[in-house]
Amino acid sequence: MSDWPKVRLHVVTGKGGTGKSTVAAALALALADSGKNVLLCEVEGRQGIARMFDVDPLPPEERRLTTGLPGADGEPGVVHALHIDPEAALLEYLSLYYKLGRAGRALDRFGVIEFATTIAPGVRDVLLTGKVFEAVQRNSRNKGAIQYDAVVLDGPPTGRIVQFLNVSNELAGLAKVGPIKSQSDTMMTLFRSPRTAVHLVTVLEEMPVQETADGIAQLREADLPVGGVVVNLVRPQDLSAEDLAVARAGTLDRARVASDLEAAGIEADTGLVDGLLAEARDHAERRALEDSQRVLVGGLGVPTYELPRLAQGVDLGALYELAASLRAQGMSS
Template sequence: MAEATSDFPSVQLHIVTGKGGTGKSTVAASLALALASRGKTVLLCEVEGRQGIAQMFDVPPLPYEERLLAKASEAGHGDVYALAIDAESALLEYLAMYYRLGRAGKALDRFGVIDFATTIAPGVRDVLLTGKVYEAAQRNSRNKGARTYDAIVLDAPPTGRITQFLNVNSELAGLAKVGPIKGQADTVTTLLRSKRTAVHLVTVLEEMPVQETADGVAELKAANLPVGGVIVNLVRPQDLDADARAQLLDGSVDEKGLAKAVGAVGLKAPATLVKQLVAEGRDHAERRRLEDSQRTIVESIGVPTYELPQLAGGADLPGLSELASALCEQGLA
């Protein structure tokens, strides 16, 4: 992968969000691989219970346990580990760590108390989910036997919920004004608002996702949460130059001349074929014009922007590696 200076050298926790359908999970996985290519040991986390990481890396569903996904190569690349975090398991771990309720905690789970607690108090649920990420970020040599990570990538909830999800302290204000849960919320919030964290937003060049991205950046800044970059995903190939696009849009294409050229190479019904080609070209040109207008809006948001191509073969491991290379070349990783 290309050697380039990272735009976020001091960031340990990379949080990736985006409107549904923009490919935020694909970008999160690609970012993890990009960071690993820098020689870092990376933890890739998900919190929505969709097992998207397992599907992309073609491995069995992830348990509540850190699993190796990509091993370091002889070239000195780092490792990527993965973890699927669920609130129920996080709460059981929390009870065992802070209250030593090992078996008793499991008994509570059997009686449905854990599920009740995390359902009736969604703020608590988010504290538990982000709390596990916090625990992974805070590890050091004193954590005997625990793996330490140079970088953590969180495949987070969508843009419409990201500020609420990360702003755990405010969400718990009416639920826990004192006590250990409140204390954990405060420590998690300190990390999330620090220079060690960056929230990256994924969009595509369409009106609704771009507007949601702009709104998301504004909300994050208002909540004092650190915004990283905007990743424009699924960018289509640029098949037409500016002159060709202009001719297609203003209807000045020389169809007769094209039909003559098509007929000269032996294709049948050249006039009909040319009309179809021109119609498809006009659709492409109109799409490009829309994308250019949305790209201008993205650039006006005022944060670093990056672009990733639409993958011809889908989001498999070779495709993720291709996107990871692009992220390194552009300086996100």
């Protein structure tokens, strides 16, 4: 059973360097079990999805990306990808909602599209969120489009996420009435509903955990639904709690380690034994710091999930492994 049965829009945010794009991709795979259609969106213009999945750069339109993580019946669903580009989103928006015809082309020629997408305050974000909204809440205007069971947004970093989703606030100074105002209000209704969840990715270090706590407070203040916290890049758990305590105290049994090494067929010279003991001690110190941060994360009052740090980096296979781990922990059904 999933922790988020009602959620259609999963927004993934996190501090830079915590691996939020990896988590968003893994979550999309985890959500796409048998018969499901999932859309993975990126808005930062980095082509991160194409790089992670090793496919050609994505155009600003929906593309079939890969199959999901197979469900209990062994059948996978389908994951689609969308690289949301503000200019394309604006042109699509104009053609869906306004029959501008010649004027649309004139807007482009006079640099209005460029102005709106790069300089006009708030408009860029609204175009990006507007496209996400459209993908979640398909209506009759977009004929023949796929109805998605879930949309995963690889969002902006934690520091910007509230501003990004709080579209009506961002436009408040500009559009007090008129069509843009009513459309941004409709978008806010979805973003504030239980059909949306904003997940935060962190690592077990002081600053990212602090930023996660601040992010949760800001989301709550803005009435935006807080999802789970995904703790990423967790160190390997190869030593038991007792071993860690002994390692931290610096009283690991040297002779025992040396004889174990000999028994396992490795020449136990002093350098190696010292090295292993020092590594264990350093590791134990870092684990202790992780544990103190884990307590803080536990106190945030939201479901938490943990993903391991993979020494070899993240490739396609690793994404499916991480997806399986998220599913096993209940982030998806």
